Amino acid sequence: MQSFGDMQSMTSNIFSAYASVAASMMLFRSMAHDIIPEPIKSYIVSAFTRIFSYFFTPLSTHITMVVDENSGMTRNQIYESAEIYLHTKINPNTGRVKVSKNPKKKNISLSMEKNELVIDSFSSIELKWQFVLEVPENQKDHFQPEKRYFELSFNKLYRETVLNEYLPFVMKKAKEIKEKDRNVKLYTRDCPYSYSDDDEDGGNGSGVWGCVNLDHPVTFEKLAMDPEMKKQIIEDLDRFVRRKEYYKKVGKAWKRGYFLYGPPGTGKSSLIAAMANYLKFDIYDLELTSLYSNSELKRTLLSTTNRSIIVIEDIDCSAPMLNREVEPEPSDTKLTLSGLLNFMDGLWSNCGDERIIIFTTNHKEKIDPALLRPGRMDMHIHMSYCTPAGFDVLALNYLAIHDHPKLFPDIKGLMQEVKVTPAEIAEHLMRNENAELALEGVVDLLKRKKAEKSPVQETNAGTEVQEEAKKEAKFEKIVKSLKSFRKKSSRGKSKRV
Ligand SMILES: Nc1ncnc2c1ncn2[C@@H]1O[C@H](COP(=O)(O)OP(=O)(O)OP(=O)(O)O)[C@@H](O)[C@H]1O
Numbered sequence: 001m002q003s004f005g006d007m008q009s010m011t012s013n014i015f016s017a018y019a020s021v022a023a024s025m026m027l028f029r030s031m032a033h034d035i036i037p038e039p040i041k042s043y044i045v046s047a048f049t050r051i052f053s054y055f056f057t058p059l060s061t062h063i064t065m066v067v068d069e070n071s072g073m074t075r076n077q078i079y080e081s082a083e084i085y086l087h088t089k090i091n092p093n094t095g096r097v098k099v100s101k102n103p104k105k106k107n108i109s110l111s112m113e114k115n116e117l118v119i120d121s122f123s124s125i126e127l128k129w130q131f132v133l134e135v136p137e138n139q140k141d142h143f144q145p146e147k148r149y150f151e152l153s154f155n156k157l158y159r160e161t162v163l164n165e166y167l168p169f170v171m172k173k174a175k176e177i178k179e180k181d182r183n184v185k186l187y188t189r190d191c192p193y194s195y196s197d198d199d200e201d202g203g204n205g206s207g208v209w210g211c212v213n214l215d216h217p218v219t220f221e222k223l224a225m226d227p228e229m230k231k232q233i234i235e236d237l238d239r240f241v242r243r244k245e246y247y248k249k250v251g252k253a254w255k256r257g258y259f260l261y262g263p264p265g266t267g268k269s270s271l272i273a274a275m276a277n278y279l280k281f282d283i284y285d286l287e288l289t290s291l292y293s294n295s296e297l298k299r300t301l302l303s304t305t306n307r308s309i310i311v312i313e314d315i316d317c318s319a320p321m322l323n324r325e326v327e328p329e330p331s332d333t334k335l336t337l338s339g340l341l342n343f344m345d346g347l348w349s350n351c352g353d354e355r356i357i358i359f360t361t362n363h364k365e366k367i368d369p370a371l372l373r374p375g376r377m378d379m380h381i382h383m384s385y386c387t388p389a390g391f392d393v394l395a396l397n398y399l400a401i402h403d404h405p406k407l408f409p410d411i412k413g414l415m416q417e418v419k420v421t422p423a424e425i426a427e428h429l430m431r432n433e434n435a436e437l438a439l440e441g442v443v444d445l446l447k448r449k450k451a452e453k454s455p456v457q458e459t460n461a462g463t464e465v466q467e468e469a470k471k472e473a474k475f476e477k478i479v480k481s482l483k484s485f486r487k488k489s490s491r492g493k494s495k496r497v
Protein backbone atom coordinates (compact mmCIF):
# COMPACT_ATOMS: atom_id res chain seq x y z
CA MET A 1 0.00 0.00 0.00
CA GLN A 2 1.24 3.50 -0.82
CA SER A 3 2.05 5.81 2.07
CA PHE A 4 0.96 9.43 2.21
CA GLY A 5 4.57 10.52 1.51
CA ASP A 6 4.71 8.31 -1.63
CA MET A 7 1.46 9.78 -2.87
CA GLN A 8 2.69 13.32 -2.27
CA SER A 9 5.94 12.79 -4.18
CA MET A 10 4.00 11.06 -6.97
CA THR A 11 1.63 14.03 -7.25
CA SER A 12 4.51 16.52 -7.33
CA ASN A 13 6.25 14.42 -10.03
CA ILE A 14 3.09 14.55 -12.13
CA PHE A 15 2.89 18.31 -11.72
CA SER A 16 6.51 18.87 -12.67
CA ALA A 17 6.12 16.53 -15.69
CA TYR A 18 3.00 18.40 -16.71
CA ALA A 19 4.71 21.78 -16.26
CA SER A 20 7.75 20.77 -18.34
CA VAL A 21 5.56 19.33 -21.14
CA ALA A 22 3.44 22.53 -21.13
CA ALA A 23 6.62 24.67 -21.22
CA SER A 24 8.10 22.58 -24.09
CA MET A 25 4.83 22.96 -25.99
CA MET A 26 4.93 26.76 -25.59
CA LEU A 27 8.58 26.84 -26.64
CA PHE A 28 7.79 24.61 -29.60
CA ARG A 29 4.90 26.90 -30.64
CA SER A 30 7.01 30.08 -30.45
CA MET A 31 10.10 28.56 -32.12
CA ALA A 32 8.11 26.91 -34.88
CA HIS A 33 6.12 30.12 -35.36
CA ASP A 34 7.26 30.81 -38.92
CA ILE A 35 8.78 27.54 -40.05
CA ILE A 36 5.91 25.00 -39.64
CA PRO A 37 2.44 25.63 -41.11
CA GLU A 38 -0.38 26.05 -38.55
CA PRO A 39 -2.37 22.77 -39.26
CA ILE A 40 0.75 20.62 -38.82
CA LYS A 41 1.71 22.56 -35.68
CA SER A 42 -1.77 21.92 -34.11
CA TYR A 43 -1.58 18.26 -35.03
CA ILE A 44 1.81 17.84 -33.33
CA VAL A 45 0.63 19.67 -30.18
CA SER A 46 -2.58 17.64 -29.87
CA ALA A 47 -0.72 14.34 -30.46
CA PHE A 48 1.71 15.24 -27.65
CA THR A 49 -1.17 16.15 -25.34
CA ARG A 50 -2.93 12.83 -26.05
CA ILE A 51 0.24 10.81 -25.43
CA PHE A 52 0.82 12.75 -22.23
CA SER A 53 -2.69 12.22 -20.89
CA TYR A 54 -2.60 8.51 -21.85
CA PHE A 55 0.41 7.98 -19.60
CA PHE A 56 -0.51 10.29 -16.76
CA THR A 57 -4.30 10.31 -16.34
CA PRO A 58 -4.47 6.85 -14.68
CA LEU A 59 -2.31 8.25 -11.93
CA SER A 60 -5.08 10.69 -10.90
CA THR A 61 -6.02 9.52 -7.43
CA HIS A 62 -9.82 9.85 -7.26
CA ILE A 63 -12.77 8.41 -9.09
CA THR A 64 -16.35 9.70 -9.09
CA MET A 65 -19.27 7.35 -9.57
CA VAL A 66 -22.55 8.87 -10.68
CA VAL A 67 -25.65 7.33 -9.12
CA ASP A 68 -28.64 8.45 -11.19
CA GLU A 69 -32.14 8.52 -9.76
CA ASN A 70 -33.45 6.33 -12.54
CA SER A 71 -32.02 3.40 -14.36
CA GLY A 72 -33.84 3.34 -17.70
CA MET A 73 -37.55 3.26 -16.97
CA THR A 74 -37.19 2.08 -13.37
CA ARG A 75 -35.87 3.62 -10.16
CA ASN A 76 -32.21 2.99 -9.51
CA GLN A 77 -32.01 0.80 -6.41
CA ILE A 78 -28.61 2.22 -5.46
CA TYR A 79 -30.02 5.76 -5.57
CA GLU A 80 -32.99 4.77 -3.40
CA SER A 81 -30.75 3.04 -0.90
CA ALA A 82 -28.27 5.93 -0.80
CA GLU A 83 -31.11 8.37 -0.17
CA ILE A 84 -32.28 6.39 2.88
CA TYR A 85 -28.80 5.50 4.13
CA LEU A 86 -27.44 9.04 3.89
CA HIS A 87 -30.22 10.34 6.18
CA THR A 88 -28.32 8.68 8.98
CA LYS A 89 -24.99 10.23 7.96
CA ILE A 90 -26.05 13.86 8.08
CA ASN A 91 -24.19 15.47 10.97
CA PRO A 92 -23.97 18.92 12.58
CA ASN A 93 -21.24 19.94 10.09
CA THR A 94 -23.58 19.57 7.14
CA GLY A 95 -24.42 23.10 5.97
CA ARG A 96 -28.01 22.74 4.74
CA VAL A 97 -30.45 19.90 5.30
CA LYS A 98 -34.04 19.24 4.30
CA VAL A 99 -36.46 18.39 7.13
CA SER A 100 -39.77 16.60 6.66
CA LYS A 101 -42.33 14.55 8.54
CA ASN A 102 -44.95 12.20 7.17
CA PRO A 103 -48.10 12.01 9.39
CA LYS A 104 -47.80 8.23 9.62
CA LYS A 105 -44.10 8.14 10.49
CA LYS A 106 -42.83 8.37 14.02
CA ASN A 107 -39.75 10.51 13.43
CA ILE A 108 -38.72 13.68 11.66
CA SER A 109 -36.55 12.80 8.69
CA LEU A 110 -33.54 14.71 7.41
CA SER A 111 -32.33 14.61 3.82
CA MET A 112 -29.56 16.22 1.79
CA GLU A 113 -29.99 19.60 0.16
CA LYS A 114 -28.72 20.43 -3.33
CA ASN A 115 -24.91 20.30 -3.65
CA GLU A 116 -24.39 19.37 0.01
CA LEU A 117 -21.60 16.96 0.85
CA VAL A 118 -21.76 14.06 3.26
CA ILE A 119 -18.59 12.23 4.25
CA ASP A 120 -18.81 8.57 5.12
CA SER A 121 -16.13 6.06 6.01
CA PHE A 122 -16.01 2.33 5.43
CA SER A 123 -13.06 0.11 6.44
CA SER A 124 -11.04 3.35 6.76
CA ILE A 125 -11.86 4.41 3.19
CA GLU A 126 -13.14 7.97 2.96
CA LEU A 127 -16.21 8.35 0.74
CA LYS A 128 -17.68 11.68 -0.33
CA TRP A 129 -21.33 11.79 -1.34
CA GLN A 130 -22.70 14.86 -3.05
CA PHE A 131 -26.33 15.35 -3.95
CA VAL A 132 -26.80 17.08 -7.30
CA LEU A 133 -30.03 18.53 -8.58
CA GLU A 134 -30.09 19.80 -12.14
CA VAL A 135 -33.05 22.02 -12.89
CA PRO A 136 -33.80 22.43 -16.63
CA GLU A 137 -32.83 25.88 -17.90
CA ASN A 138 -36.32 26.53 -19.17
CA GLN A 139 -38.45 26.08 -16.04
CA LYS A 140 -41.61 25.92 -18.13
CA ASP A 141 -40.38 22.90 -20.04
CA HIS A 142 -42.50 20.20 -18.42
CA PHE A 143 -41.12 17.55 -20.74
CA GLN A 144 -37.67 17.92 -19.28
CA PRO A 145 -37.88 16.92 -15.62
CA GLU A 146 -35.34 17.79 -12.94
CA LYS A 147 -32.38 15.47 -12.84
CA ARG A 148 -31.27 14.14 -9.46
CA TYR A 149 -28.20 12.12 -8.80
CA PHE A 150 -25.49 11.45 -6.24
CA GLU A 151 -21.80 11.72 -6.96
CA LEU A 152 -19.73 9.30 -4.95
CA SER A 153 -15.98 10.08 -4.89
CA PHE A 154 -13.20 8.07 -3.34
CA ASN A 155 -9.65 6.94 -3.95
CA LYS A 156 -9.37 4.80 -7.07
CA LEU A 157 -7.40 2.17 -5.20
CA TYR A 158 -10.63 1.09 -3.48
CA ARG A 159 -12.80 0.76 -6.58
CA GLU A 160 -13.36 -2.99 -6.10
CA THR A 161 -14.02 -2.66 -2.36
CA VAL A 162 -16.60 0.04 -3.01
CA LEU A 163 -18.35 -1.95 -5.73
CA ASN A 164 -18.27 -5.33 -4.02
CA GLU A 165 -18.55 -4.38 -0.37
CA TYR A 166 -19.49 -0.77 0.31
CA LEU A 167 -22.45 -0.39 -2.07
CA PRO A 168 -24.01 -3.75 -1.03
CA PHE A 169 -23.52 -2.60 2.58
CA VAL A 170 -25.37 0.67 1.84
CA MET A 171 -28.23 -1.30 0.25
CA LYS A 172 -28.47 -3.69 3.19
CA LYS A 173 -28.46 -0.86 5.74
CA ALA A 174 -31.13 1.02 3.79
CA LYS A 175 -33.33 -2.07 3.76
CA GLU A 176 -32.97 -2.41 7.53
CA ILE A 177 -33.81 1.27 8.10
CA LYS A 178 -36.85 0.99 5.83
CA GLU A 179 -38.09 -2.12 7.62
CA LYS A 180 -37.73 -0.42 11.01
CA ASP A 181 -39.70 2.61 9.91
CA ARG A 182 -42.36 0.68 8.07
CA ASN A 183 -45.95 0.36 9.28
CA VAL A 184 -47.26 -3.15 9.80
CA LYS A 185 -50.49 -3.58 7.84
CA LEU A 186 -53.64 -5.46 8.60
CA TYR A 187 -55.34 -6.92 5.54
CA THR A 188 -58.95 -8.03 5.62
CA ARG A 189 -61.38 -9.00 2.93
CA ASP A 190 -64.16 -6.95 4.51
CA CYS A 191 -62.40 -3.71 3.79
CA PRO A 192 -62.66 -2.96 0.09
CA TYR A 193 -60.30 0.01 0.13
CA SER A 194 -56.86 0.63 1.50
CA TYR A 195 -56.13 3.29 4.06
CA SER A 196 -52.44 2.72 4.43
CA ASP A 197 -50.23 5.44 3.02
CA ASP A 198 -46.86 3.79 3.14
CA ASP A 199 -44.64 5.06 0.37
CA GLU A 200 -43.57 1.71 -0.93
CA ASP A 201 -46.90 0.52 -2.24
CA GLY A 202 -48.73 3.79 -2.56
CA GLY A 203 -51.33 2.43 -0.17
CA ASN A 204 -52.67 -0.19 -2.50
CA GLY A 205 -54.04 -3.37 -1.09
CA SER A 206 -53.22 -6.61 -2.82
CA GLY A 207 -55.89 -8.27 -4.92
CA VAL A 208 -59.02 -9.19 -2.97
CA TRP A 209 -57.63 -7.71 0.23
CA GLY A 210 -58.01 -4.20 1.59
CA CYS A 211 -55.66 -2.94 4.26
CA VAL A 212 -55.21 -0.48 7.09
CA ASN A 213 -52.18 0.23 9.26
CA LEU A 214 -52.18 -2.20 12.18
CA ASP A 215 -51.33 0.57 14.69
CA HIS A 216 -51.48 -1.97 17.53
CA PRO A 217 -48.96 -0.91 20.16
CA VAL A 218 -48.61 -4.33 21.80
CA THR A 219 -45.13 -5.81 22.09
CA PHE A 220 -43.82 -8.97 23.74
CA GLU A 221 -42.76 -6.95 26.81
CA LYS A 222 -46.37 -5.88 27.37
CA LEU A 223 -47.80 -9.39 27.08
CA ALA A 224 -48.76 -11.13 30.29
CA MET A 225 -47.90 -14.75 29.70
CA ASP A 226 -45.64 -17.47 30.98
CA PRO A 227 -42.12 -15.96 30.68
CA GLU A 228 -40.62 -19.27 29.54
CA MET A 229 -43.25 -19.65 26.82
CA LYS A 230 -42.68 -16.05 25.71
CA LYS A 231 -38.94 -16.71 25.43
CA GLN A 232 -39.55 -19.88 23.42
CA ILE A 233 -41.84 -18.06 20.98
CA ILE A 234 -39.34 -15.24 20.41
CA GLU A 235 -36.54 -17.77 19.86
CA ASP A 236 -38.70 -19.75 17.48
CA LEU A 237 -39.51 -16.63 15.44
CA ASP A 238 -35.85 -15.59 15.34
CA ARG A 239 -34.78 -19.05 14.21
CA PHE A 240 -37.46 -19.10 11.57
CA VAL A 241 -36.49 -15.81 9.93
CA ARG A 242 -32.77 -16.54 9.84
CA ARG A 243 -33.10 -20.04 8.39
CA LYS A 244 -33.87 -19.33 4.74
CA GLU A 245 -30.96 -21.43 3.47
CA TYR A 246 -31.71 -24.24 5.89
CA TYR A 247 -35.32 -24.58 4.70
CA LYS A 248 -34.06 -24.64 1.11
CA LYS A 249 -31.46 -27.28 1.95
CA VAL A 250 -33.90 -29.67 3.60
CA GLY A 251 -36.49 -29.07 0.87
CA LYS A 252 -39.17 -27.62 3.13
CA ALA A 253 -41.36 -24.62 2.41
CA TRP A 254 -40.21 -21.61 4.40
CA LYS A 255 -43.35 -21.38 6.54
CA ARG A 256 -44.29 -21.84 10.15
CA GLY A 257 -47.60 -22.68 11.79
CA TYR A 258 -48.76 -21.68 15.28
CA PHE A 259 -51.88 -22.92 16.98
CA LEU A 260 -53.10 -20.66 19.80
CA TYR A 261 -55.78 -21.88 22.13
CA GLY A 262 -57.31 -20.73 25.39
CA PRO A 263 -60.32 -18.93 26.88
CA PRO A 264 -61.48 -15.53 25.60
CA GLY A 265 -59.47 -12.57 26.86
CA THR A 266 -56.21 -14.42 27.47
CA GLY A 267 -54.27 -12.59 24.77
CA LYS A 268 -54.37 -14.74 21.63
CA SER A 269 -55.08 -11.83 19.30
CA SER A 270 -52.67 -9.64 21.28
CA LEU A 271 -49.94 -12.27 20.80
CA ILE A 272 -50.53 -12.25 17.04
CA ALA A 273 -50.19 -8.46 16.96
CA ALA A 274 -47.01 -8.70 19.08
CA MET A 275 -45.54 -11.24 16.64
CA ALA A 276 -46.39 -9.02 13.67
CA ASN A 277 -44.84 -5.96 15.34
CA TYR A 278 -41.75 -7.94 16.31
CA LEU A 279 -41.12 -9.33 12.82
CA LYS A 280 -42.63 -6.38 10.93
CA PHE A 281 -44.79 -8.87 9.03
CA ASP A 282 -48.21 -7.84 7.73
CA ILE A 283 -51.28 -9.66 9.00
CA TYR A 284 -53.91 -11.19 6.71
CA ASP A 285 -57.05 -11.78 8.73
CA LEU A 286 -58.86 -14.57 6.93
CA GLU A 287 -62.50 -15.09 7.82
CA LEU A 288 -63.26 -18.60 6.61
CA THR A 289 -67.00 -18.04 6.93
CA SER A 290 -66.75 -15.41 4.20
CA LEU A 291 -65.42 -17.95 1.70
CA TYR A 292 -67.61 -20.39 -0.12
CA SER A 293 -65.29 -22.63 -2.10
CA ASN A 294 -61.83 -24.18 -2.13
CA SER A 295 -60.99 -22.31 -5.30
CA GLU A 296 -61.89 -19.00 -3.64
CA LEU A 297 -59.71 -19.97 -0.69
CA LYS A 298 -56.82 -20.75 -3.03
CA ARG A 299 -57.24 -17.47 -4.89
CA THR A 300 -57.42 -15.55 -1.64
CA LEU A 301 -54.33 -17.17 -0.15
CA LEU A 302 -52.35 -16.81 -3.36
CA SER A 303 -52.93 -13.07 -3.33
CA THR A 304 -51.17 -12.63 0.01
CA THR A 305 -47.63 -11.31 0.05
CA ASN A 306 -44.36 -12.68 1.44
CA ARG A 307 -43.25 -11.87 4.99
CA SER A 308 -46.78 -12.08 6.29
CA ILE A 309 -48.90 -13.78 8.93
CA ILE A 310 -52.13 -15.40 7.79
CA VAL A 311 -54.55 -15.61 10.68
CA ILE A 312 -57.64 -17.76 10.91
CA GLU A 313 -59.28 -16.83 14.21
CA ASP A 314 -61.80 -19.01 16.01
CA ILE A 315 -61.26 -21.93 13.68
CA ASP A 316 -63.78 -23.99 15.67
CA CYS A 317 -66.52 -21.63 14.52
CA SER A 318 -65.82 -22.68 10.96
CA ALA A 319 -66.36 -26.28 12.07
CA PRO A 320 -69.63 -26.79 10.18
CA MET A 321 -67.76 -26.05 6.97
CA LEU A 322 -64.61 -27.81 7.95
CA ASN A 323 -66.06 -31.02 9.28
CA ARG A 324 -64.47 -33.93 7.52
CA GLU A 325 -67.16 -36.39 8.56
CA VAL A 326 -69.77 -34.55 6.55
CA GLU A 327 -67.35 -33.57 3.85
CA PRO A 328 -68.61 -34.07 0.32
CA GLU A 329 -66.60 -35.56 -2.57
CA PRO A 330 -63.41 -33.60 -3.21
CA SER A 331 -64.58 -30.56 -5.05
CA ASP A 332 -63.56 -26.98 -5.69
CA THR A 333 -67.10 -25.69 -5.45
CA LYS A 334 -67.24 -26.06 -1.65
CA LEU A 335 -64.95 -24.98 1.13
CA THR A 336 -63.62 -28.07 2.88
CA LEU A 337 -61.04 -28.94 5.46
CA SER A 338 -59.18 -31.00 2.85
CA GLY A 339 -59.10 -27.90 0.67
CA LEU A 340 -57.43 -25.95 3.45
CA LEU A 341 -55.03 -28.78 4.34
CA ASN A 342 -54.12 -29.42 0.71
CA PHE A 343 -53.30 -25.80 0.26
CA MET A 344 -51.17 -25.73 3.39
CA ASP A 345 -49.26 -28.91 2.51
CA GLY A 346 -49.05 -28.78 -1.25
CA LEU A 347 -49.69 -25.69 -3.23
CA TRP A 348 -48.59 -23.54 -0.34
CA SER A 349 -45.08 -24.94 -0.59
CA ASN A 350 -44.62 -23.42 -4.01
CA CYS A 351 -45.94 -19.98 -3.35
CA GLY A 352 -44.05 -17.39 -1.45
CA ASP A 353 -41.56 -17.22 1.34
CA GLU A 354 -41.46 -16.32 5.00
CA ARG A 355 -45.09 -17.12 5.72
CA ILE A 356 -46.57 -17.74 9.11
CA ILE A 357 -50.01 -19.23 9.55
CA ILE A 358 -51.85 -18.97 12.86
CA PHE A 359 -55.08 -20.64 13.94
CA THR A 360 -56.81 -19.61 17.14
CA THR A 361 -59.61 -21.24 19.09
CA ASN A 362 -61.32 -21.14 22.45
CA HIS A 363 -62.12 -24.85 22.12
CA LYS A 364 -59.18 -27.04 21.26
CA GLU A 365 -61.31 -30.16 21.75
CA LYS A 366 -63.56 -29.18 18.84
CA ILE A 367 -60.73 -29.06 16.31
CA ASP A 368 -60.34 -31.82 13.74
CA PRO A 369 -57.20 -33.76 14.73
CA ALA A 370 -56.00 -33.59 11.11
CA LEU A 371 -55.36 -29.89 11.62
CA LEU A 372 -53.26 -30.49 14.71
CA ARG A 373 -51.26 -33.41 13.36
CA PRO A 374 -47.52 -33.04 14.07
CA GLY A 375 -45.79 -31.18 11.30
CA ARG A 376 -48.85 -29.19 10.35
CA MET A 377 -48.82 -26.69 13.20
CA ASP A 378 -45.25 -26.33 14.43
CA MET A 379 -46.04 -24.90 17.83
CA HIS A 380 -49.12 -25.28 20.05
CA ILE A 381 -49.41 -22.33 22.43
CA HIS A 382 -51.76 -22.43 25.39
CA MET A 383 -52.86 -18.93 26.44
CA SER A 384 -54.30 -19.24 29.89
CA TYR A 385 -55.57 -17.34 32.92
CA CYS A 386 -53.47 -14.65 34.52
CA THR A 387 -50.58 -15.78 36.71
CA PRO A 388 -48.78 -13.70 39.40
CA ALA A 389 -45.92 -13.12 36.93
CA GLY A 390 -48.48 -12.03 34.33
CA PHE A 391 -49.98 -9.62 36.85
CA ASP A 392 -46.55 -7.97 37.36
CA VAL A 393 -46.37 -7.29 33.62
CA LEU A 394 -49.88 -5.79 33.54
CA ALA A 395 -49.30 -3.60 36.65
CA LEU A 396 -46.08 -2.26 35.14
CA ASN A 397 -47.73 -1.65 31.81
CA TYR A 398 -50.95 -0.01 33.03
CA LEU A 399 -49.86 1.68 36.28
CA ALA A 400 -46.08 1.85 35.88
CA ILE A 401 -45.54 0.23 39.29
CA HIS A 402 -43.41 -2.76 40.27
CA ASP A 403 -44.86 -3.52 43.66
CA HIS A 404 -47.22 -2.59 46.48
CA PRO A 405 -46.49 -3.82 50.02
CA LYS A 406 -50.05 -4.93 50.74
CA LEU A 407 -52.14 -5.05 47.57
CA PHE A 408 -49.69 -7.02 45.39
CA PRO A 409 -49.52 -9.96 47.84
CA ASP A 410 -53.34 -9.79 48.33
CA ILE A 411 -53.97 -9.91 44.58
CA LYS A 412 -51.44 -12.66 43.92
CA GLY A 413 -52.86 -14.72 46.78
CA LEU A 414 -56.42 -14.41 45.47
CA MET A 415 -55.25 -15.26 41.95
CA GLN A 416 -54.26 -18.69 43.22
CA GLU A 417 -57.85 -19.29 44.26
CA VAL A 418 -59.89 -17.93 41.33
CA LYS A 419 -59.33 -17.83 37.62
CA VAL A 420 -59.16 -14.40 36.07
CA THR A 421 -58.19 -13.46 32.52
CA PRO A 422 -55.54 -10.84 31.71
CA ALA A 423 -58.30 -8.93 29.87
CA GLU A 424 -60.38 -8.64 33.06
CA ILE A 425 -57.39 -7.47 35.09
CA ALA A 426 -56.35 -5.02 32.38
CA GLU A 427 -59.84 -3.56 32.32
CA HIS A 428 -59.81 -2.96 36.09
CA LEU A 429 -56.31 -1.49 36.08
CA MET A 430 -57.45 1.05 33.53
CA ARG A 431 -60.46 2.16 35.55
CA ASN A 432 -58.54 4.48 37.85
CA GLU A 433 -55.52 6.71 37.35
CA ASN A 434 -54.69 6.36 41.03
CA ALA A 435 -52.65 3.16 41.31
CA GLU A 436 -53.85 2.34 44.81
CA LEU A 437 -57.53 2.67 43.85
CA ALA A 438 -57.00 0.68 40.66
CA LEU A 439 -55.35 -2.15 42.62
CA GLU A 440 -58.18 -2.09 45.13
CA GLY A 441 -60.55 -2.50 42.19
CA VAL A 442 -58.69 -5.66 41.19
CA VAL A 443 -58.88 -6.97 44.79
CA ASP A 444 -62.66 -6.37 44.75
CA LEU A 445 -63.01 -8.16 41.42
CA LEU A 446 -61.11 -11.20 42.73
CA LYS A 447 -63.05 -11.22 46.01
CA ARG A 448 -66.34 -11.07 44.09
CA LYS A 449 -65.25 -13.96 41.92
CA LYS A 450 -64.26 -15.94 44.97
CA ALA A 451 -67.63 -15.31 46.61
CA GLU A 452 -69.52 -16.25 43.47
CA LYS A 453 -67.42 -19.33 42.88
CA SER A 454 -69.51 -22.38 42.18
CA PRO A 455 -68.55 -25.77 40.64
CA VAL A 456 -69.57 -24.57 37.17
CA GLN A 457 -67.94 -21.18 37.50
CA GLU A 458 -64.76 -22.74 38.77
CA THR A 459 -63.98 -24.09 35.36
CA ASN A 460 -64.76 -20.92 33.55
CA ALA A 461 -64.03 -18.31 36.17
CA GLY A 462 -66.40 -15.56 35.18
CA THR A 463 -65.84 -15.76 31.48
CA GLU A 464 -69.08 -17.60 30.78
CA VAL A 465 -71.06 -14.49 30.00
CA GLN A 466 -68.37 -13.43 27.57
CA GLU A 467 -68.34 -16.93 26.08
CA GLU A 468 -72.10 -16.89 25.53
CA ALA A 469 -72.04 -13.45 23.94
CA LYS A 470 -69.21 -14.58 21.74
CA LYS A 471 -70.97 -17.73 20.65
CA GLU A 472 -74.02 -15.68 19.71
CA ALA A 473 -71.92 -13.22 17.73
CA LYS A 474 -70.19 -16.08 15.90
CA PHE A 475 -73.51 -17.74 15.16
CA GLU A 476 -74.80 -14.49 13.68
CA LYS A 477 -71.68 -14.20 11.58
CA ILE A 478 -72.11 -17.72 10.19
CA VAL A 479 -75.77 -17.08 9.38
CA LYS A 480 -74.79 -13.84 7.63
CA SER A 481 -72.11 -15.52 5.59
CA LEU A 482 -74.43 -18.38 4.65
CA LYS A 483 -76.95 -15.82 3.45
CA SER A 484 -74.34 -14.04 1.39
CA PHE A 485 -73.17 -17.40 0.07
CA ARG A 486 -76.74 -18.20 -1.02
CA LYS A 487 -77.00 -14.79 -2.63
CA LYS A 488 -73.73 -15.33 -4.47
CA SER A 489 -74.67 -18.79 -5.68
CA SER A 490 -78.12 -17.67 -6.84
CA ARG A 491 -76.43 -14.80 -8.67
CA GLY A 492 -74.07 -17.34 -10.22
CA LYS A 493 -76.99 -19.51 -11.30
CA SER A 494 -78.88 -16.65 -12.86
CA LYS A 495 -75.73 -15.67 -14.74
CA ARG A 496 -75.36 -19.18 -16.08
CA VAL A 497 -78.99 -19.31 -17.31
N1 LIG B 1 -51.90 -11.93 27.95
C1 LIG B 1 -52.24 -10.64 27.89
N2 LIG B 1 -51.32 -9.68 28.11
C2 LIG B 1 -51.66 -8.39 28.08
N3 LIG B 1 -52.88 -7.94 27.80
C3 LIG B 1 -53.84 -8.85 27.58
C4 LIG B 1 -53.56 -10.23 27.59
N4 LIG B 1 -54.70 -10.89 27.34
C5 LIG B 1 -55.63 -9.97 27.16
N5 LIG B 1 -55.14 -8.74 27.30
C6 LIG B 1 -55.91 -7.49 27.19
O1 LIG B 1 -57.24 -7.85 26.88
C7 LIG B 1 -57.65 -7.43 25.60
C8 LIG B 1 -58.33 -8.58 24.86
O2 LIG B 1 -57.38 -9.62 24.65
P1 LIG B 1 -57.28 -10.46 23.29
O3 LIG B 1 -58.22 -9.92 22.29
O4 LIG B 1 -55.87 -10.55 22.92
O5 LIG B 1 -57.80 -11.85 23.83
P2 LIG B 1 -58.14 -13.17 22.99
O6 LIG B 1 -57.50 -14.30 23.70
O7 LIG B 1 -57.79 -12.97 21.58
O8 LIG B 1 -59.69 -13.27 23.15
P3 LIG B 1 -60.75 -14.00 22.18
O9 LIG B 1 -60.62 -15.45 22.40
O10 LIG B 1 -62.04 -13.46 22.68
O11 LIG B 1 -60.45 -13.58 20.80
C9 LIG B 1 -56.38 -6.99 24.91
O12 LIG B 1 -56.59 -5.89 24.08
C10 LIG B 1 -55.46 -6.63 26.06
O13 LIG B 1 -55.69 -5.30 26.42
Ligand SMILES: [Mg+2]
Binds near residue numbers: 268270
Ligand atom coordinates in the same frame (compact mmCIF):
# COMPACT_ATOMS: atom_id res chain seq x y z
MG1 LIG C 1 -58.94 -12.90 19.79
